Amino acid sequence: MIHVRSVYPRRRIAAFDAIDAYNTLLIAAFNRVDGIAAATCEPDAMWGARCDALLIQYNPFSYGRWGVAPSLVVRLAAVRLRRPRVRVFLVVHEPYVAIAGVKTILMAAWHRVQLFALTCLVHSVVVPSSDAARRIGSFPHPPVVVPVGSNLPDRQDRRDEARGSLEVGPGDVVIVVFGASAAGRSMAHVAAGLRAAVERAPSVSLLVLGTGHELPSVVDGVAVHRPGALPADDVARLMAAGDLFLSAYDDGVSTRRGALMAALQHGLAVVGTTAGRSDAVLVASRGLQLVPVGDTGAFAEAVGRLAADEAERRDRGNAARELYFACFDWDVIVEQLRPILRSPG
Numbered sequence: 204m205i206h207v208r209s210v211y212p213r214r215r216i217a218a219f220d221a222i223d224a225y226n227t228l229l230i231a232a233f234n235r236v237d238g239i240a241a242a243t244c245e246p247d248a249m250w251g252a253r254c255d256a257l258l259i260q261y262n263p264f265s266y267g268r269w270g271v272a273p274s275l276v277v278r279l280a281a282v283r284l285r286r287p288r289v290r291v292f293l294v295v296h297e298p299y300v301a302i303a304g305v306k307t308i309l310m311a312a313w314h315r316v317q318l319f320a321l322t323c324l325v326h327s328v329v330v331p332s333s334d335a336a337r338r339i340g341s342f343p344h345p346p347v348v349v350p351v352g353s354n355l356p357d358r359q360d361r362r363d364e365a366r367g368s369l370e371v372g373p374g375d376v377v378i379v380v381f382g383a384s385a386a387g388r389s390m391a392h393v394a395a396g397l398r399a400a401v402e403r404a405p406s407v408s409l410l411v412l413g414t415g416h417e418l419p420s421v422v423d424g425v426a427v428h429r430p431g432a433l434p435a436d437d438v439a440r441l442m443a444a445g446d447l448f449l450s451a452y453d454d455g456v457s458t459r460r461g462a463l464m465a466a467l468q469h470g471l472a473v474v475g476t477t478a479g480r481s482d483a484v485l486v487a488s489r490g491l492q493l494v495p496v497g498d499t500g501a502f503a504e505a506v507g508r509l510a511a512d513e514a515e516r517r518d519r520g521n522a523a524r525e526l527y528f529a530c531f532d533w534d535v536i537v538e539q540l541r542p543i544l545r546s547p548g
Contacts, residue, residue, distance in 0.1 A: 205544055207233055208244035208252045211260040221461050222296050224354040224435075226260050232533035236541070246275060250282045256290040256544050257282065258329075261321065262297040263314050270300060270314050279324045292543065293321055294329045295346075296459075298339055327543050331459035334480040347543055350458030350482070352533045353465040358439035359524070365444035369408065369428055376404045376510045379445035379471060381412040381462040389476070392451035392502045396474065397422040399507030400447075407510065410445060412438055413462075442469045446516055447509055450475035455496055458482045458531070467527035472519035474505045484530055490523025 211226045226243060233241035244252050246266065249259075259279070263270030282289060299314030300307050318339070322328050328346045330336045336346040358365075371377055378400060380393060400407045401424040408426045412433075430441060448466035450456050455478035456463055466473055473491040475481075485491055492509065494501035509516050529535070 205239050205256060206254040207239060207241040207256045207258065207544065208249065208254040209241060209258045209260060210244045210246055210249050212246055212265055213243075220265075221354060222260050222262055222265060225296070225351060225461070228352065228354065228533050229258075229536070232537045235534065236537055239537075239541075239544075246278060250278055250285060254289060256292065258292050258294050259321075259325070261293055261295050261318075263299065263317060264297075269310055270317075271310075272317065276317065276320045276324070279321060283324055290544065291325045292327050292329055293325045295335065295339060296331065298335070329540070329543070332457040333482050334454070334457050335459060337480070348458075348482075349536060349539045350531050351461050351464060352531050352536050353468040353527070354461050355435050355439035355442065355465045355468065357468055358436065359443045359469050361440040362443040365440045369410070369441075369444055371408050371444070372406065374513075375406040375408060376400060376447065376516075377408045377410055377445045378447045378449060378506070378510075379410045379412060379442065379466065380449050381442070381465065387453050389451040389453060389496075389499075392476070392499055393449050394422060395499045395503035396449055396451075396506030397425050399503040400510035401425060403507045403511035410441060412441060439465070439469070442466065442471070445469070445471045446520075447471060447506065448473045449506065450491075451502060452476055453496060454478050455481045456485055456491065456493065458485065464527065464531050467523045467531065470520040470524035472509055472516045473523060474502065474509065476502065484526070488522060488526045490519050490521075490526050492519070 209226050209230055211222060230241045230243060233239045249257055263272060266272035266275045282291060298318050300310045302308055302311050323343055328344045329349050330339060330346040331351045333348055336348055339346055382388065397409060401422060407424065408428060411429045414432050442465055448471040450463050450473055456475040467490060475491055475493050476496045477493040478496045486493060492505045494505055
């Protein structure tokens, strides 16, 4: 039996903490596997935790104000010193803040030093995408890429019920955007896509899941549904009502995007962006139609074409769902993590 402890502070830093949800679902998936027993662990208790492996779920801001967390480095050093047989892994969700001014230059510099210190103290580093691996670099450990899964339950079987609650008909096209904020997403792409959809489909609705989107001016002919903050089960049910998911990230789609995973899970055809660094498994899938970041016209054309073609939407949606359960389901993620739990680098 391998005893695993997944380390993450229980204090809530936001109304919805995606890493906390990731941690909960990962532990549940571990516990479905014969030979593994998993539980969560507070950072200040990890040196005394009875376990064979520690997974530290890392975003600098989760462990200290402004992301400054020297105590995490000290605690990890104590674990390695006092309990050398415990295998320790750093799961990097966010490595460091993006530079946007003098204040963030100082924070980013500290975050990089802090991250390097942590990577020197662990057996292996896990990242959620190939682009994250590139950003972190391969010293002292080449990162292991293990994608995130969906933080929502699978409610595709509630599609008809959910569409009824939105009062949309069988031929209506429901376009979905999802996220806690509009940061890092192009609202110009969303607006252009909506205009193209209205021109080519008889009826278009926009479903905004999440609480922080600042949408552009409402496009004429589009009914907007904004249900606000909801339990995960209700969000999943509404996601299942969708036909098209718009994934207009400024840095392109990647396997670290939980919202994208939820769309794939529920069988939505995806129109997304790529900056040339998107993970190969996404680029190769028929479930996603990807266009270059910044090409608003190509994005709008892709949305308009799929809005007008129900058969292609269905085909791409089926491919999206197949991709999710083949590559991103939580049981698949655990199978990717099992080898490193047994064989530290």
